[in-house]
Amino acid sequence: MKLLGAIFIICASTGIGFALARNLKERTKQLRDMKQAITSLEAEMVYTMTPLAEACHRVSQQVPSPVSTFFSTFSDALQKGESSAYQAWTKSLASLKAHSCLQQSDLDVILQFGASLGQQDLEQQQKQVKLTLSNIDRQELEASEKQKRSENMYKSLGFLGGLLMTIILI
Amino acid sequence: MNYDVNLIFQIAGVGIVVAMIHTVLKQMGKEEIAHWVTLLAFVIVLYMVVNVVDDLFQTIRSVFLFQN
Amino acid sequence: MVHIEILQIVGLGLVATFLALIVKEHNPSFAFLLTVFVGVIIFIFLAEQIANIVAMLEELAESAQINMVYMETILKIIGIAYIAEFGAQIAKDAGQGAIASKIELGGKVIIMVMAIPIITAIIETVIGLLPN
Amino acid sequence: MSFVTEWIAQLIFLVLFATILELLLPNSQLQRYVRLVIGLIILVVMLQPVFYVFQMSADEWLDSLDEWSGVGEENSADWSMEEQKSEIESNQLAYISEQMAVQLQKQANDQEVLDEMDKHVTDVSIVLAPTLIEEDENDVLGNIEMIEVTVSDTSAEGEDSGNEDGEIQKIEKVETVKVDTSQSFTEEGSETKGRGEDGDKKDLIRKRLEDVWQIPSERITVVGKGESSE
Known part of the structure; x- marks a missing residue:
């Protein structure tokens, strides 16, 4: 019985550690996805001149999960036409925040990009895209560094914490 | 010798695990947290040891000093 | 039974020494606590055994109609010696030789205080022996 | 004569007791002090006839020792006799x-x-x-x-x-x-x-x-x- 409890505690805390580590890993991945999405959004806008809603819809089909849902909700909101692009962007960003592992600084960069969306001409827009991309690059670099540093730490800390708890409680 | 000898292994285990946690946290540059963790574990183990020491003093008192 | 118990004590001590060696490398304070704990456990065990001896002697003394005051004084002195010794050893282990010697000093003083009435009695007798 | 027997018995027992307890002692500097005190106690027991000679009752002195060391001593033999007597009486009554x-x-x-x-x-x-x-x-x-x-x-x-x-x-x-x-x-x-x-x-x-x-x-x-x- 004691052994069972000990196993439970160790498993749970190890799980928590792994979840935290996965969070870090996911963040870099999602940042990369976001970068890719914005690049393709730029391509849509600059080369094929598709409207924003349509472009976002296409982009949402090219990238994996959390980022794609962000773009699809954004394009849906635009197509319904019930609010401005910035409002729709903010709203879908809020839902992205709940479902992704991105941190506030990453979201700020994306929000900044959304503020300029659909307000300026193509050239300005392109500049904006470049700025955002470099910002995201920076975030990604930071995230990957943090991942490298902390991923192992979270994993081992989770396991060791569970071990400590069982040793003390036994 | 029916005393809880397992407590020895418990203390040693806590010591080793805390040392590992300390090392990991220190490596990640979170020395403050590492110190807090060590301190906390130390207090817990100290509590156990103090309990046993109290037991010892009571025993000696009842055996040698004729007080109960 | 007795030989098993000595094996237990020695085994306990060796295991504890080994563990303390390992832990000391990483975490000296825990190694110290471990040492204290093992010392206490062995001590408690011995105290129980000593209680047996003392009970036997007490029985003997009672049946021989011998004054318990002497015995209790001796027992108290030995108890004080044990406690002082224990504290001093722990302090010494922790690298606090100064505190250890203070504890020992305390033990000595208390033992001497216990001896004061005896000394006064002897001195009074000797003075009584002298011609006025 | 009975006093001498008692005295010698007490002395022998005390020496035996002290020896056994000294063996139990932790080997440290404290041992010297403990030995000194035990030696003093044995000395006192040896001096008991001298107390008698000088009309100073040993019991009196023991009482003063009690006060010093806080050891309470009951006259247990007398007390148990009383108890036994009253017990027999009450049995008879019943x-x-x-x-x-x-x-x-x-x-x-x-x-x-x-x-x-x-x-x-x-x-x-x-x-x-x-x-x-x-x-x-x-x-x-x-x-x-x-x-x-x-x-x-x-x-x-x-x-x-x-x-x-x-x-x-x-x-x-x-x-x-x-x-x-x-x-x-x-x-x-x-x-x-x-x-x-x-x-x-x-x-x-x-x-x-x-x-x-x-x-x-x-x-x-x-x-x-x-x-x-x-």
């Missing part, structure tokens, strides 16, 4: 009172004093006065401190319940009659009067018992079964 009780119950039931009230004595217990027992062992009745009598309805056991004496049926089936010589009698009288018909019935029982046992009826207290006797 035996006598038990014998008496059986005798009294038999007496009361044989003479059928209570039969007209459809009652009989089921249990008698006696408490004897402990101080009188030595003065006159034959006068057992004089030594009675308290008699407790339990009576029960014979009619309740028979089938004819209810056809006669409905009043008795109302009284509880088992009652305790108490004879108490140590209590003041006026108090008991008022106590029984307060109970009306119940009290009358119990008065009758007391009178009957007085005739049989030769104990004045005003000494008798009647207490119902459910009530407490004290």
Whole structure:
């Protein structure tokens, strides 16, 4: 019985550690996805001149999960036409925040990009895209560094914490 | 010798695990947290040891000093 | 039974020494606590055994109609010696030789205080022996 | 001579004791001090005859030692003797009172004093006065401190319940009659009067018992079964 409890505690805390580590890993991945999405959004806008809603819809089909849902909700909101692009962007960003592992600084960069969306001409827009991309690059670099540093730490800390708890409680 | 000898292994285990946690946290540059963790574990183990020491003093008192 | 118990004590001590060696490398304070704990456990065990001896002697003394005051004084002195010794050893282990010697000093003083009435009695007798 | 024997025995025992306990000592600097004190104690025991010579009682000195070291010492031998004596006495008392009780119950039931009230004595217990027992062992009745009598309805056991004496049926089936010589009698009288018909019935029982046992009826207290006797 004691052994069972000990196993439970160790498993749970190890799980928590792994979840935290996965969070870090996911963040870099999602940042990369976001970068890719914005690049393709730029391509849509600059080369094929598709409207924003349509472009976002296409982009949402090219990238994996959390980022794609962000773009699809954004394009849906635009197509319904019930609010401005910035409002729709903010709203879908809020839902992205709940479902992704991105941190506030990453979201700020994306929000900044959304503020300029659909307000300026193509050239300005392109500049904006470049700025955002470099910002995201920076975030990604930071995230990957943090991942490298902390991923192992979270994993081992989770396991060791569970071990400590069982040793003390036994 | 029916005393809880397992407590020895418990203390040693806590010591080793805390040392590992300390090392990991220190490596990640979170020395403050590492110190807090060590301190906390130390207090817990100290509590156990103090309990046993109290037991010892009571025993000696009842055996040698004729007080109960 | 007795030989098993000595094996237990020695085994306990060796295991504890080994563990303390390992832990000391990483975490000296825990190694110290471990040492204290093992010392206490062995001590408690011995105290129980000593209680047996003392009970036997007490029985003997009672049946021989011998004054318990002497015995209790001796027992108290030995108890004080044990406690002082224990504290001093722990302090010494922790690298606090100064505190250890203070504890020992305390033990000595208390033992001497216990001896004061005896000394006064002897001195009074000797003075009584002298011609006025 | 006995003093010398005692002295030597004490000395031998103390030396033995000190040796054994010294072996138990932790080997440290403290050992020297402990040895010194033990040596002093042995010296004191050796000096005890000298105390006698100089008319200074060793017990007196021991009392002062008690005060110093806070060791309480009881004269346990005397005390246990007292206890044993009182225990034997109380055993004797219990035996006598038990014998008496059986005798009294038999007496009361044989003479059928209570039969007209459809009652009989089921249990008698006696408490004897402990101080009188030595003065006159034959006068057992004089030594009675308290008699407790339990009576029960014979009619309740028979089938004819209810056809006669409905009043008795109302009284509880088992009652305790108490004879108490140590209590003041006026108090008991008022106590029984307060109970009306119940009290009358119990008065009758007391009178009957007085005739049989030769104990004045005003000494008798009647207490119902459910009530407490004290």
